Amino acid sequence: MKTKNAQPAAKRSLGRKKKDIETTPGLLRLSPEKAAFDVGKIRKDFPILSQKVHGKPLVYLDNAATTQKPVAVLQALDRYYRETNSNIHRGLHLLSEKATEAYEGSRLKVQKFLNAADPREILFTRGATEGVNLVAQAWGRQNVKAGDEVLVTHMEHHSNIVPWQMLCEEKGATLKVVPINDAGELLLDELQRLLSSRTRILAVTQVSNALGTVNPIAEIIKMAHAKGAKVLVDGAQAVPHLAVDVQQMDCDFYVFSGHKIYGPTGIGVLYGKYRLLEEMPPYQGGGDMIASVTFEKTLYKKPPHKFEAGTPHIAGVIGLGAALDYVSECGLGAIAAHEQDLLAYGTRKLLGIPGLNLVGTSVHKAGVLSFTLGEIHPHDIGTILDRQGVAIRAGHHCAQPVMERFRIPATARASLGLYNTRDEIDVLAKAIRKVLEVFG
Amino acid sequence: MSEFSDLYQDLILDHQKNPRNFGDLPGANHHADGFNPLCGDKISLDLKLSAQGLIEDVKFKGSGCAISKASASLMTVALKGKRTEDAEKMFHQFHDMVMGKEGVPAAELGKLKVFEGVRDYPARVKCASLAWHTLEAALHDHKDVVSTDDGVQP
Numbered sequence: 082m083k084t085k086n087a088q089p090a091a092k093r094s095l096g097r098k099k100k101d102i103e104t105t106p107g108l109l110r111l112s113p114e115k116a117a118f119d120v121g122k123i124r125k126d127f128p129i130l131s132q133k134v135h136g137k138p139l140v141y142l143d144n145a146a147t148t149q150k151p152v153a154v155l156q157a158l159d160r161y162y163r164e165t166n167s168n169i170h171r172g173l174h175l176l177s178e179k180a181t182e183a184y185e186g187s188r189l190k191v192q193k194f195l196n197a198a199d200p201r202e203i204l205f206t207r208g209a210t211e212g213v214n215l216v217a218q219a220w221g222r223q224n225v226k227a228g229d230e231v232l233v234t235h236m237e238h239h240s241n242i243v244p245w246q247m248l249c250e251e252k253g254a255t256l257k258v259v260p261i262n263d264a265g266e267l268l269l270d271e272l273q274r275l276l277s278s279r280t281r282i283l284a285v286t287q288v289s290n291a292l293g294t295v296n297p298i299a300e301i302i303k304m305a306h307a308k309g310a311k312v313l314v315d316g317a318q319a320v321p322h323l324a325v326d327v328q329q330m331d332c333d334f335y336v337f338s339g340h341k342i343y344g345p346t347g348i349g350v351l352y353g354k355y356r357l358l359e360e361m362p363p364y365q366g367g368g369d370m371i372a373s374v375t376f377e378k379t380l381y382k383k384p385p386h387k388f389e390a391g392t393p394h395i396a397g398v399i400g401l402g403a404a405l406d407y408v409s410e411c412g413l414g415a416i417a418a419h420e421q422d423l424l425a426y427g428t429r430k431l432l433g434i435p436g437l438n439l440v441g442t443s444v445h446k447a448g449v450l451s452f453t454l455g456e457i458h459p460h461d462i463g464t465i466l467d468r469q470g471v472a473i474r475a476g477h478h479c480a481q482p483v484m485e486r487f488r489i490p491a492t493a494r495a496s497l498g499l500y501n502t503r504d505e506i507d508v509l510a511k512a513i514r515k516v517l518e519v520f521g
Numbered sequence: 522m523s524e525f526s527d528l529y530q531d532l533i534l535d536h537q538k539n540p541r542n543f544g545d546l547p548g549a550n551h552h553a554d555g556f557n558p559l560c561g562d563k564i565s566l567d568l569k570l571s572a573q574g575l576i577e578d579v580k581f582k583g584s585g586c587a588i589s590k591a592s593a594s595l596m597t598v599a600l601k602g603k604r605t606e607d608a609e610k611m612f613h614q615f616h617d618m619v620m621g622k623e624g625v626p627a628a629e630l631g632k633l634k635v636f637e638g639v640r641d642y643p644a645r646v647k648c649a650s651l652a653w654h655t656l657e658a659a660l661h662d663h664k665d666v667v668s669t670d671d672g673v674q675p
Contacts, residue, residue, distance in 0.1 A: 457587075458560070458585060458586035458587060459560070459586075460560040460562075460585075460586035460588075460645075460648065461529075461586045461587045461588070463644075464528070464642060464644065464645060465525055465529075467644075468524065468525065475560065476559060476560050476561065477560075477561055481561075484561070490560075490561035490562075490563075490584055490585075491560055491561045519525050519529050519534075520529075520534065520587070521534070
């Protein structure tokens with residue numbers, strides 16, 4: 082089965098030129114004036130990076146798992162707890178007003194970051210996982226019925242599989258899976274074939290965490306909408322690497338996690354089209370989501386507050402706002418260009434290592450170098466790299482169906498962030514060669 | 522390779538490359554499966570126990586990292602001909618050793634002492650102990666797959 086390629090002009094090497102990135106529709110907003118990207122200066126913003134582990138300078142290449150935090154984020158958290166800590170949306174006192182302003186200010190930052198039409202379309206969650214669960218429970222239970230179908234893809238993270246499986250089990254609906262090819266690209270012909278009038282929703286990742294594949298998301302969404310299906314996009318691995326425009330891609334729901342974009346853990350975002358959010362029942366009941374409560378009847382607030390029951394992770398929201406400010410200042414176009422250069426350089430370097438096999442070789446990739454090394458188990462690779470100061474992830478990356486698709490138990494995965502350098506890729510390559518020495 | 526020889530000793534590398542007692546065991550009367558969800562290590566263990574509680578034969582199958590494979594291989598070698606209560610004792614001693622407990626008579630473990638270095642690699646303790654947890658399950662005929670991720674103890 083041939084993959085229909087979303088961007089036919091894209092038969093090119095991984096080292097995409099800036100011009101190519103600019104012409105990729107629906108994915109990237111580049112600000113060419115930000116081309117001067119000073120990685121040395123950026124590294125100084127991340128104090129954690131200057132430490133040694135096992136006596137070696139830390140080379141942090143586990144960014145797809147979580148990213149490090151810049152001083153700006155640490156200071157925002159510290160300042161909130163030192164100076165404005167207070168509960169939001171209720172106090173008549175100054176601190177509460179300040180906290181509310183900072184909290185709602187972050188919502189505006191997220192709106193701008195995703196280019197959403199309305200700040201009321203931005204919901205704060207615990208992370209991407211909770212965002213998917215919220216949609217599967219609140220929207221799904223109302224809209225998915227027995228005999229309906231839910232589509233996911235073979236490259237999804239478990240968090241974009243399991244909530245849908247749970248929903249389908251409960252409702253007697255069927256979960257269907259869009260296959261991928263050997264390069265780790267989605268088979269759009271198969272997607273077309275699987276979409277039907279029974280398809281209620283397609284849950285698809287924008288960037289694969291295990292393979293690095295960048296999906297032609299706008300085209301995918303158009304295909305699903307043509308059949309009347311809604312689309313939830315898992316943007317956890319996309320937002321740190323490419324500019325996202327939810328209006329341009331026209332997704333119905335979009336989720337991401339703060340900690341993968343240089344923000345705190347425990348905070349995430351769900352974007353939803355306002356009309357859909359308005360029709361959805363609440364996800365959880367509690368304080369802050371109600372307009373009025375009596376024992377007979379409770380009236381709910383309108384979105385987004387309808388979906389933010391209880392005292393939220395205020396500090397996390399404020400920290401996330403600071404992280405998005407930081408990323409925006411660096412410029413997502415410049416970050417993308419820098420990381421694409423590293424990806425191309427890393428790909429060349431790694432392919433020069435005997436026995437190394439890259440898993441995930443899509444023409445459109447972001448941030449991930451997933452590999453196997455002969456018969457050596459990725460866990461052993463991870464240990465030997467760690468002792469040389471190189472932090473990577475070894476395992477199934479919460480994407481067991483991907484591992485099964487490639488008939489491997491696990492991969493070693495180096496994943497990139499905006500602070501990584503070519504020198505660090507060199508250290509990685511050298512460390513991998515050391516693995517070969519140990520295992521003779 | 523000296524900086525890694527505390528963990529990846531020659532004996533371990535030899536057993537992971539050429540695992541002993543690898544395969545099916547016809548006539549086995551005890552069996553258990555073990556799984557390490559963290560890294561996907563899988564082991565399937567067959568035991569043939571005599572009526573007197575002697576481990577007459579033992580074989581394993583599975584896939585995993587060097588540590589888990591070598592540990593399973595060396596375990597099968599150590600178990601053959603042992604009484605089940607001695608096997609249990611070895612399990613506890615081995616577990617204590619890789620957990621870095623003080624005062625473990627590691628010398629009693631013979632070749633298994635080669636895994637002493639694992640204690641300095643906390644992330645790998647589960648790899649080394651998976652086979653032993655699976656043995657424990659096989660001896661007690663536990664039907665559920667043993668998972669190193671279910672408890673707080675590796």
